Amino acid sequence: MLLISDAQPFFFPRGRIACLLVHGFTGTPKEMRGLGEFLAGLDYTVLGIRLAGHATHIRDLMRCRWEDWLASVEDGLALLHSAYEQVFVIGLSMGGILALLAAANYPVHGAVALSTPYALPNDWRLKFIRWLKYLQPFVPKGNPDWHNPALAKEHREYPAYPTAGIEQLLALLSRMRQELPLIRVPVLLMHSRQDRAVSPENAIRIFEALETPEKKLVWVENSGHVLTCDTDYPIVFHEIAAFLKSFSQPGSVT
Template identity: 45%
Template sequence: MQIIPSTEPFFFQGNRTGILLIHGFTGTPKEMRYMGEDLHKHGFTVLGIRLAGHATQPDDMRASRWSDWTASVEDGFNLLSNSVDRIFLVGLSMGGALSLLMSTRLNVAGVIAISTPYSLPRDPYFPLWFIRLYGKLVKYMSKSNEEPGSSWFDKESYAKHISYPQNPITSIAELKLLLLEMQSALPKINKPVLLIHSKSDNYVLPENMEKIYSGLTNTSDKTKIYVTESGHVVTSDAERQRVFELSREFIRRVENQ
């Protein structure tokens, strides 16, 4: 198994507050690296993990299950725990769903979920059995009907972005299962949560953040914030510095509670 160059996991030693960064579906640790560098520059200890089946070749992802992705988060949490006193989970897209779900299983200080889906697009029309059957006939499908990169505001950053070019269909079934687990977990979350989403996200529509926010019925500390000058991958797009600033402010506030 060979990791795609420049997409390796990363670790930056800082203070006793740890930030576990979790990338998205078909993505790589690279899409969280700008954020990791920013957080470390401001003193935090940062670990950017690689989820099972990612940043190698698409067939590795087809062989992975959603429980492998949660295990990747747990492994990262345990590794980071050796260096810090408290840990925040920060995830992009599916990484946000993993962060929310795993906050009910791990002793975390807080959660930041960015560009996170509540459910798959047109979810009721595609039951699990259908996705699995279709996945036996066809391995991959396109990510979007849009021209690749057209929704990015920062074209230079898009040119450096690395992810699998298509979605493995069997992995979409696993994502659906993961999101169902996340939905069930939302009322159990009692830690501080920050949700960030771009109004210009055409891949995971902004209404997803509203549904997640409404599902967080057991935490008294939940915040939702919209940005505008970015597409889906806001951790790498034009408004990333705003996202980093919002995240740092949230972490500092929760630290001082």
């Protein structure tokens, strides 16, 4: 198994509070690395995982089930919980779905979900995806959703969506919608009003479904879908840092 160049997982051991960073569907740990370096600079321990089937070859993703992606998160959480009492989980897009599921099912101190879908856009083909995946194994991606072309050049991802993976993403979304009301820990949602990949309405629907009293939705105005790497990334990073500072227990950062 060969990893895509410069898209490896990363681990920055620092203070006593740990953050698990989770990339998006067809993406790589690289899209979370800048955030990881920023948080490490604030003395948070950071683990950026590689989800099953990602950062290798797109055909590896075709063989994955949504449970495999959740297992990747579970493994990361288990590693951090073995050494750190406080663990936060931060995810981008599909990684945000997994972060919210982790918040509903595991002892995390809080969750951050960036550019996260509540549901996929209406498309008649989704009703037939169980069979379509055999006729059309891959779905082409549309125009890149970036505001800063220079930053976009550094992004690493698969060139298309595996249709079988979309079927699994639908199942993962269904699981998330069922479990959003179960979350009791603080949640930060961030979304761009200019996101063409996952419409802003998704953030509102997630926010409304959350029953935790500690929830916040923050909008940015000058980015596309990949909030951790586009124009507004400094705003995103500092909002996350403020969230972590607010909900971590005193005396836990060395």
